[in-house]
Amino acid sequence: MTSPSLLFTSESVSEGHPDKMCDQISDAVLDALMEQDPYSRVACETAIKTGFVMLLGEITTSGFVDFDKLVRSVINDIGFDCSEKGFDGNTCG
Numbered sequence: 702m703t704s705p706s707l708l709f710t711s712e713s714v715s716e717g718h719p720d721k722m723c724d725q726i727s728d729a730v731l732d733a734l735m736e737q738d739p740y741s742r743v744a745c746e747t748a749i750k751t752g753f754v755m756l757l758g759e760i761t762t763s764g765f766v767d768f769d770k771l772v773r774s775v776i777n778d779i780g781f782d783c784s785e786k787g788f789d790g791n792t793c794g
Contacts, residue, residue, distance in 0.1 A: 716779055723747040729775045730756065730766065737764030751787065753794050 714721050726747040734741040741762035748755040754772055776782075776790030783789055 717781065719749050722776065722779060722781075723749055725779065726754065726756070726772055726775050729771055730760075730768070733766045733771060734760065734762050734764045737766075738762045749788075752789070752792070 716722075716725075723746075726749075727745045730745045730747075731741075731743045734743055741760070741764060743758070743760050743762070745756060745758040745760065748757065754776070756768055756772070773790045773793070776788065776793065779790075780786065781788035781790050784792070
């Protein structure tokens with residue numbers, strides 16, 4: 702008896718893809734909090750729509766993060782720093 706053939710596929714997205722942006726923002730939140738309080742408990746999700754970012758979840762920590770500043774920094778570092786690019790880290794809500 703022969704084994705059935707299998708087809709393996711995977712998805713790879715570039716740095717500016719919305720899913721990747723969300724992952725990078727959530728990771729930055731976790732990293733910033735763990736740097737200050739290694740006992741932080743972080744369940745952070747990020748949702749993005751053109752010009753709008755939402756951070757969702759639960760955080761228990763003794764650390765402090767300026768989330769607006771952090772999110773804007775990540776978005777600008779990715780390269781979305783003006784409206785002509787479709788997303789602006791400086792003016793998003």
